Amino acid sequence: EIDFWRTFFVSCVGESDIDRFTRYHLETMPPFVGSAGTEPDSTLHQDGKFQWSQRHEPHKSRRTAILDDHPEIKQLMGPCWKTKWVVLLTVCIQCAMAYNVRNLEWPYVLFFTYVVSGTLNHMMTLAIHEMSHNLGFKTRWMNRILGLVANIPMGIPAAISFKRYHLEHHRYQGEDHVDVDVPTSVEGVLFKSRPGKLLWLLLQPAFYSLRPLITNPKNPGPWEFINIGLIFSTDFLCFYFCGWAGLFYFVFGTLLGMGIHPVAGHFVAEHYVLNPGFETVSYYGPLNWVTFNVGYHNEHHDFPGIPGSRLHKIRTIAPEYYETLPQYGSWSQVLFEYVARCEITPYSRVKRVTMTKQERETIQARELKAHLAS
Numbered sequence: 001e002i003d004f005w006r007t008f009f010v011s012c013v014g015e016s017d018i019d020r021f022t023r024y025h026l027e028t029m030p031p032f033v034g035s036a037g038t039e040p041d042s043t044l045h046q047d048g049k050f051q052w053s054q055r056h057e058p059h060k061s062r063r064t065a066i067l068d069d070h071p072e073i074k075q076l077m078g079p080c081w082k083t084k085w086v087v088l089l090t091v092c093i094q095c096a097m098a099y100n101v102r103n104l105e106w107p108y109v110l111f112f113t114y115v116v117s118g119t120l121n122h123m124m125t126l127a128i129h130e131m132s133h134n135l136g137f138k139t140r141w142m143n144r145i146l147g148l149v150a151n152i153p154m155g156i157p158a159a160i161s162f163k164r165y166h167l168e169h170h171r172y173q174g175e176d177h178v179d180v181d182v183p184t185s186v187e188g189v190l191f192k193s194r195p196g197k198l199l200w201l202l203l204q205p206a207f208y209s210l211r212p213l214i215t216n217p218k219n220p221g222p223w224e225f226i227n228i229g230l231i232f233s234t235d236f237l238c239f240y241f242c243g244w245a246g247l248f249y250f251v252f253g254t255l256l257g258m259g260i261h262p263v264a265g266h267f268v269a270e271h272y273v274l275n276p277g278f279e280t281v282s283y284y285g286p287l288n289w290v291t292f293n294v295g296y297h298n299e300h301h302d303f304p305g306i307p308g309s310r311l312h313k314i315r316t317i318a319p320e321y322y323e324t325l326p327q328y329g330s331w332s333q334v335l336f337e338y339v340a341r342c343e344i345t346p347y348s349r350v351k352r353v354t355m356t357k358q359e360r361e362t363i364q365a366r367e368l369k370a371h372l373a374s
Helices: 023-028 059-069 071-076 083-100 106-132 140-154 159-171 185-190 194-202 204-215 222-257 262-271 286-290 297-302 308-317 331-340 357-373
Strands: none
Touching: 059 071, 059 297, 071 308, 083 106, 083 140, 083 222, 106 140, 106 159, 106 222, 106 262, 106 286, 140 159, 140 222, 159 222, 159 357, 185 194, 194 204, 194 331, 262 286, 262 297, 262 331, 297 308
């Protein structure tokens, strides 16, 4: 159980002093140690805004330690055969719902959009997340196609670009200028008050879409344009057969479901530092049932090659690595805590510098080459 009201670091003002991270510190940066990441990161310090770690991201060393003790976890890796059927069924349900709301009064349309489409479309964003790790099929191209199918009821093209950024989030968690999951300083300045944080939660879809274009822009490839063409075409078909109400159900189901919505609580719960010293926290509540178990987030970052349907087994096999960590039982409570606690803001994230600008540019060039060749 986590104490939601424990004293936390006070967020102040001021910009990061990246210069203090000299090349010497980069080369001597220690790995995440301390019971293989079960202890808080003692190197964290604040610069008036973000919290900075002098260690590499914690999950690689945790993965090594866990596999040394429990090599049988490797048997959990690989695609889940059920994922494609869950995606296809959900897409069919969403299409049927869009057609059936076409003649309803707008208050009813709004209700079904928030409750049903908000939940199911968010579920499809997490299906895309599964496909980004190639956990639906053994082949990359089939995962890509299934990701595009899952994208259809969302009404907003996202599947292809998401994978490119998300894999970097795993490999370089918290890396300055690389991990676009971390808010910008502008967000921290503008949305520090309680009303501001509430607005920030509401606008999460916009920040997740626009932030990468500012902090880590990538050149699009052919598959991005295929993604855009497919979604705009299916949006047109939705409008033709289901009218404005059906299209609203699709698009605003995505926007509302990623904003102030119970399932969207995972955006804050996963990596915002509500628990001092811990930059990844898992959730073990019932909403995992409709989110491909993304709440098992320490487990997911420790073993991104294991599908959501099997993540809970990691905790069963290696409880000593998870039971002592902070954990959540309610995403709604996490959202409430985020807004209510004055010291928690968009700045409440861990950042690190483990590479030079030249190394970042090399990684970008290599990623683009691989993306265009795939």
